Amino acid sequence: MAACPLCGGGLVSSGTCRGGCPLAGTCQLQCCPECGYQTVDESRSMVARLVRRLFGGTALDTASESGMPVEACAPQRGATLADLRPGEEAEVGDYGEMPEARQVRLAALGMAPGDRVRVVQRRPVPVIRVGETEIALGEEILSQVALARRG
Amino acid sequence: MGACCQTDRGTGVGEPALVLVGQPNVGKSVLFGALTGRYATVSNYPGTTVELRRGALRAGGAGRRRAVPGPEAPPSGVPRVVIDTPGVHSLVPRSDDERVTRDVLLETDAPVVVQVADAKNLRRALVVASELADAGVPLVMALNMVDEASSRGLAVDAAALSAALGVPVVETIATRGVGLEALVARLPEACPASAGALRATHAPPIEAAIGEVESLLPEDQEGGRLRAIALLCGDLELAAALGLAPAALARVGALRRQVEAETGQPLGFAIGRRRLEAADGVVAAVVRRGARHTGSVVGERLAQWSSHPWLGWPILALVLYLVYLLVGVFGAGTLVDALEEQVFGAWLGPWLTGVVQTWVPFELARDFLVGDYGVFTMAVPYAFAIVLPIVGTFFVAFSILEDSGYLPRLAVMLDRAFRLMGLNGKAVLPMVLGLGCDTMATMTTRILESRKERLQVTLLLALGVPCSAQLGVVLGMIAGAGTAGMAIWGGVVVGVLLAVGFLAARVLPGQRSDFILELPPLRLPEAANVLAKTAAQVEWYLKEVIPIFVVGTAALFVLDKIGWLAGLEAALAPLVVGWLGLPREAAGALLIGFLRRDYGAAGLFELSRAGALEPVQVVVSLVVITLFMPCIATLMMIQREYGGKIAAAVGGFVFPFALLVGGLLNAALRAWPLAGLSGVQ
Numbered sequence: 001m002a003a004c005p006l007c008g009g010g011l012v013s014s015g016t017c018r019g020g021c022p023l024a025g026t027c028q029l030q031c032c033p034e035c036g037y038q039t040v041d042e043s044r045s046m047v048a049r050l051v052r053r054l055f056g057g058t059a060l061d062t063a064s065e066s067g068m069p070v071e072a073c074a075p076q077r078g079a080t081l082a083d084l085r086p087g088e089e090a091e092v093g094d095y096g097e098m099p100e101a102r103q104v105r106l107a108a109l110g111m112a113p114g115d116r117v118r119v120v121q122r123r124p125v126p127v128i129r130v131g132e133t134e135i136a137l138g139e140e141i142l143s144q145v146a147l148a149r150r151g
Numbered sequence: 152m153g154a155c156c157q158t159d160r161g162t163g164v165g166e167p168a169l170v171l172v173g174q175p176n177v178g179k180s181v182l183f184g185a186l187t188g189r190y191a192t193v194s195n196y197p198g199t200t201v202e203l204r205r206g207a208l209r210a211g212g213a214g215r216r217r218a219v220p221g222p223e224a225p226p227s228g229v230p231r232v233v234i235d236t237p238g239v240h241s242l243v244p245r246s247d248d249e250r251v252t253r254d255v256l257l258e259t260d261a262p263v264v265v266q267v268a269d270a271k272n273l274r275r276a277l278v279v280a281s282e283l284a285d286a287g288v289p290l291v292m293a294l295n296m297v298d299e300a301s302s303r304g305l306a307v308d309a310a311a312l313s314a315a316l317g318v319p320v321v322e323t324i325a326t327r328g329v330g331l332e333a334l335v336a337r338l339p340e341a342c343p344a345s346a347g348a349l350r351a352t353h354a355p356p357i358e359a360a361i362g363e364v365e366s367l368l369p370e371d372q373e374g375g376r377l378r379a380i381a382l383l384c385g386d387l388e389l390a391a392a393l394g395l396a397p398a399a400l401a402r403v404g405a406l407r408r409q410v411e412a413e414t415g416q417p418l419g420f421a422i423g424r425r426r427l428e429a430a431d432g433v434v435a436a437v438v439r440r441g442a443r444h445t446g447s448v449v450g451e452r453l454a455q456w457s458s459h460p461w462l463g464w465p466i467l468a469l470v471l472y473l474v475y476l477l478v479g480v481f482g483a484g485t486l487v488d489a490l491e492e493q494v495f496g497a498w499l500g501p502w503l504t505g506v507v508q509t510w511v512p513f514e515l516a517r518d519f520l521v522g523d524y525g526v527f528t529m530a531v532p533y534a535f536a537i538v539l540p541i542v543g544t545f546f547v548a549f550s551i552l553e554d555s556g557y558l559p560r561l562a563v564m565l566d567r568a569f570r571l572m573g574l575n576g577k578a579v580l581p582m583v584l585g586l587g588c589d590t591m592a593t594m595t596t597r598i599l600e601s602r603k604e605r606l607q608v609t610l611l612l613a614l615g616v617p618c619s620a621q622l623g624v625v626l627g628m629i630a631g632a633g634t635a636g637m638a639i640w641g642g643v644v645v646g647v648l649l650a651v652g653f654l655a656a657r658v659l660p661g662q663r664s665d666f667i668l669e670l671p672p673l674r675l676p677e678a679a680n681v682l683a684k685t686a687a688q689v690e691w692y693l694k695e696v697i698p699i700f701v702v703g704t705a706a707l708f709v710l711d712k713i714g715w716l717a718g719l720e721a722a723l724a725p726l727v728v729g730w731l732g733l734p735r736e737a738a739g740a741l742l743i744g745f746l747r748r749d750y751g752a753a754g755l756f757e758l759s760r761a762g763a764l765e766p767v768q769v770v771v772s773l774v775v776i777t778l779f780m781p782c783i784a785t786l787m788m789i790q791r792e793y794g795g796k797i798a799a800a801v802g803g804f805v806f807p808f809a810l811l812v813g814g815l816l817n818a819a820l821r822a823w824p825l826a827g828l829s830g831v832q
Contacts, residue, residue, distance in 0.1 A: 100417040101245060105667055107423040108240030110275045123460040125566045125576060127670065132271040132303060136458075136563050138575060138666035 079150060081128065082143035084119040091116055093148035102141065109135050113148065167230040168259050169208060169338070172252060172283065173267035174275060175238030176671050178295045181325040181680070182267055183235035186335070203251060204235040208335075229338045230263055240275075242282040243381045243419060248597060250388065253381070256286055257374050263341045264288045265334070270300035270307050270322070273438060277430035278423070280316065281349040286374035289341035292320045293334055299672065304441040311437045317347035326677050351429040353422060356413045360406040367399045383407050384419040454673040458560040467564055470557065474548045475626060478619075482544030483627025491536040503527045515712075524711050530704040533753040534697050541623025543689055549587050549619065550684040554676035558583055559668055566666065571649060573656025575666035578608050585616035587688070589781035592616070593788045603661025606797070609789060610655055613801050614808070615648045617777050620692070620749035624756050625773055632766040635825055643774050643816060695784065696747065703743045703750055730814040731775060732821065733768050734758070741775070745806070747782035767824075771817045778809035 084090055092115050095103045111117060111130045120127040125136050169186075171179045183189070187206030208231050236255055237248035244250040256262060264283060268276030276292075283290050294309055313320040319337040323330035344350070352358065364379035381389050382403050390400055411418055456462045504521045511517045521528050552558060558580060566576030578599060585592035589612045596605040596612075617625060629637045710716040716739070720727075723738040731737075736758060744751020755772050758764050764772065780786055780802060790798035 095420070100419055102665055102667075103417060103420045104243075104423055105240065105245065105665070107420060107427060108275070108278065109667070109669060110272065110427075112424050112427050120455065121458065121460065124458075124463070125563045125666070127458060127563065131274060132300075132305070133275070134454075134670040134672075136559070136566075136576065136666065136668045136670055141665060141667065 079147045080143045081117070081119070081126075081137075081145040081147065082139065083147070084150075086119050086121050088150070089116060089118045090147045091149040093146035096144065096146060098141075098144045102144075106141075106145075109133060111135065166232060167261040167263070168205070168232040168234050169230045170234045170236060170255055170259060170262045170264050170288075171267055172236055172256065172264055172279070173238060174240060174269065174272070174279065176669070177238070177267045177269040177272075177276070178325040179235055179238065179267045182265070182293065182295070182323070182331070183233060184683075185325060185328055185331050187233050203237075203255065206233050206235075207231055208233050229335070230261070234259070239279065241423070242279065242286065242377060243384050243386065243422075254392075256283075256288060257378070262288055263338060264290045265338075266290060266292045267295050267325075268292055270294050270297045271303055271305055273307055273312075274427070274430045274434045277349060277433055278426045280344060281351050281426045281429055282377060284344035284347065284349050285351075285377040285380060287343045287345055287376070288374065290316075290318045290344050291334065291338055291341045292316065292318060293325070293330075294320055294322045295325050297322045298324050299447075299674075302444040302447040304443045304447075306439045306441065308437045308439070312433070315348045315433050315436060316344050318342055318344045326680060348433050349426075349429050351422075351426045353425050354414055356410050357418070357421065360410045363406060364403055367395070367402065369393065380422060383410075384422070450673050454556070454560065454670070457557060457673070458563040458670070463560070463564045467561065470552070474545075474552075477548045478541060478545045478623050479626030482541045483623050486540035486544065487537055487627060490540055491532060495532045495536045500528070500532070518712075519705070519708055522708070524704055524708040526701055526704055529707075530697070530700040533750065533757075534693070534700045537624065537753045537756055538620050538696070538749055539689070539693070541627065542620045542692055543685065545619035545623050546587070546685040546688045546692075547681065550681040550688075551676050553684075554674065554680060556671040556673045559670045560673075562668060563670070568649070569652075572607070572611075572652030573663055574604055574607060574652065575663060577664075577666055577668055578604060581608050582611065582616055585612045585618065585781075586622060587619050588692075589613065589616060589618045590784045590788045593785055593792065596792075600664035601661050603656075603659045604664060606659055606793065607652060607655045609793070610801055610804075611648055611652055613780055613785060613789065614651060614805050615644050615778055616781075617644075618749065618781055620696075620747075621752050621777065621781075624749060624752040625777065628752075628756050628759050628769055628773060632769040636766055636770045639770050639816075639820075639825075640773050640777070643812065644777055647778065647812060696749075699746055699783065700750060703746045707739060707743065726810065730810070730817070731771055732817040733772055734763055736763065737768075737772055740772075744776050744779050748776055748779045749782075751776050751779065767817070767820045770820065771813050774816055775809050775813035778805065778812055780805050 078093075079090075081090070081092075092111060092113050094113055095106070106112070109130070110133050111128065115130055118129045120129050120134060126139060126142050128135050128137055128142075171183055173179050183204065183206065186208055188209045189204070189206040208229065234255060236252040239249045239252045241249065242253045242256065244253050256264065266276065266280055266283060268280070273294075280290070280292065292312070294307060294312070297307065300307060307322075309320045309322050319340045321330055321334040321337055323334060325331070353361070360383055361376060361379045364382055365375045368375050368378055378389065378393070382393075382395075383406065385407065390403070395403075407418055414421055416424075457466050459466075504527075507517055507521045507527070511520065518525065520526050523529075561583060562576035562579035565579045569575055569578050572578075580598065581592045581595045584595050592612050593609050596608045599605045599608060625640070629640060632640075707716065710719065719742070720735050720738040723741075724735055727733050727738045727741065728735055737755065740751045740754030740758065742751075743754060752773070755764070755769075755776060759769055786798055786802055789801055
């Protein structure tokens with residue numbers, strides 16, 4: 001998730017663009033709910049992902065770096081747990097609009113915003129380590145966990 | 152189950168009790184066993200206890216291997232009843248089993264709570280402790296698995312922890328009985344942790360809301376703060392149980408929305424997070440970190456390999472092969488040979504026959520006892536000589552697997568395959584448990600979060616997961632059909648499971664739930680626990696199975712005597728001989744297979760040992776019997792969990808479907824004969 005480059009508000013997926021565009025399912029644009037400004041959603045572009053993988057860069061979490069409040073949005077453009085490779089560590093950031101039941105469940109397992117986690121493995125199922133607890137998590141959950149700090 | 156408690160009628164549970172509470176897989180069941188002398192299912196995976204178990208506090212209350220100090224040993228003022236509860240991540244419940252635990256806590260009169268805490272995951276335990284503080288119940292903390300914590304270089308200062316929480320803290324290693332006497336001795340000192348460092352204070356708007364909701368509650372309730380928090384977090388079942396007026400309920404909802412708007416976070420999450428912060432403060436003060444021991448490093452490496460993307464598969468194959476060696480080769484081969492041919496065939500059988508022939512005057516009674524379908528010639532040898540050795544060895548293997556902590560890692564390895572069926576890796580646990588007993592596993596489907604998944608797994612269990620007894624007999628018989636036969640049997644059963652699962656996922660309404668599964672560390676199983684568990688399972692099995700075997704045999708006996716058996720066999724001949732391509736006598740085995748798959752399988756085993764089945768027939772008959780309903784008890788369990796309609800639907804689907812698949816397989820194998828299947832018997 002990144003801030004809207006125009007007004008600084010949150011960006012959401014094309015499905016919620018104003019007017020309910022009929023092409024929303026395959027569209028790669030995302031719209032700012034505040035001002036309606038459209039940008040390309042990188043997370044939906046295979047080429048962009050490939051380039052990131054090749055050059056090792058990560059999607060910038062501009063909002064948190066600039067100290068702006070991280071708004072809840074899906075799909076998110078900032079780095080998430082899904083961007084980490086096995087062995088990498090990070091600090092858990094915001095849970096955004098993850099369903100509350102999921103948030104509470106993760107927190108109960110000892111994984112809450114601010115906690116340090118390490119990715120043990122990615123396949124066949126992602127496994128995360130928090131303290132002395134190892135948790136297997138579905139891939140779809142991984143991508144909902146934003147990172148506050150990497151490494 | 153959740154709304155079993157009628158608070159307005161006073162207490163639901165009644166007498167004072169010692170309630171064991173804790174996260175999943177922290178050792179509550181081991182502790183329960185040690186305190187009461189009763190066996191509770193103990194495994195190294197989360198979610199073993201799905202129902203309440205109660206027992207009387209044993210004199211001395213301590214480990215099995217200790218001298219018992221005498222009947223007056225439990226200190227006075229300590230409740231005599233011990234209740235083991237399902238593991239909870241939180242007392243603000245998210246699932247049925249968590250609700251069970253919360254209800255017990257709040258409904259029991261004057262409970263004393265023993266919180267079982269995993270010493271290496273103290274932070275999480277403290278979150279539950281903080282909720283217990285809000286519940287206001289007298290508390291003692293059992294700091295369990297201190298050995299594992301110390302092998303990971305974690306030292307917890309129990310005295311400092313006790314001072315911080317304001318409740319007694321006792322270090323224990325429940326599996327070895329360490330610290331249990333001290334625990335019992337300190338029970339009278341139990342007191343609420345409300346004054347301690349864990350009484351989490353929330354943001355002012357949240358505290359104000361909690362206070363207001365508390366004032367809406369009926370007066371005489373204990374644990375008002377916890378109830379208020381649960382209500383605020385949207386626990387509607389609690390609201391119903393408390394008999395809250397609609398106006399009060401509306402006020403609670405309004406408060407919740409107002410607070411969430413003010414704090415900008417879901418309320419449950421904000422409260423949980425504050426608890427974690429309070430826990431962090433305590434952990435920082437009482438836990439010291441040192442170097443890990445080598446043993447723990449090796450264990451961790453092994454644990455990682457067992458769920459590794461490709462190393463995991465050879466490890467899985469090795470595990471399966473070892474189980475096959477123990478159950479298929481040693482149990483179904485060596486032990487069955489010894490018991491059936493030697494003990495029953497050469498000694499016990501002739502002796503019993505002699506005794507009966509001499510002492511029983513009526514021919515009918517003699518026939519009933521030792522005739523073709525006699526109790527001593529069919530039911531008892533089936534149960535003791537064929538099924539018992541196989542089940543016994545399987546239970547040993549399975550207990551070792553359970554205690555080692557391998558099963559959750561298996562769930563990780565199989566997640567992909569289960570996703571094809573619209574399930575996730577979590578469903579692996581009940582399915583694997585079904586290899587032990589399908590009835591038990593049907594009950595364990597409760598750990599799945601959505602009804603769709605529960606129904607789906609129940610159907611798959613009923614259809615194609617062979618239970619230990621049957622699996623053993625299958626493993627024993629399949630040897631006669633060679634590797635090709637084994638591959639065909641396995642391929643067909645797995646294929647059918649995948650296909651039916653895939654279709655069921657599309658037919659049944661509902662959604663797949665999250666895959667969030669804690670992976671416990673790999674542990675070396677304790678021999679005593681493995682043996683106790685095996686013994687308990689064998690005992691249960693015999694109790695459940697022998698009456699059915701005797702009833703089934705009696706039914707066959709009666710059918711035979713009144714001349715209907717031959718008629719039935721003739722009537723079934725088109726199906727059995729024509730469609731399935733089996734010999735006529737197989738009809739009897741299939742008939743009793745309606746009662747229990749393994750009973751039918753034992754009949755087939757006999758036929759095959761007598762050389763009456765060709766390899767193709769072995770494979771076909773095994774596929775059919777594997778796809779039958781596991782046993783009457785499973786059907787009854789389905790009826791109990793889901794009602795008669797669903798049970799009838801499952802039964803009505805499973806039996807015809809099994810026969811359909813068997814017939815198709817028979818036709819296929821006869822149309823395209825396989826070299827590997829025509830060979831050795």
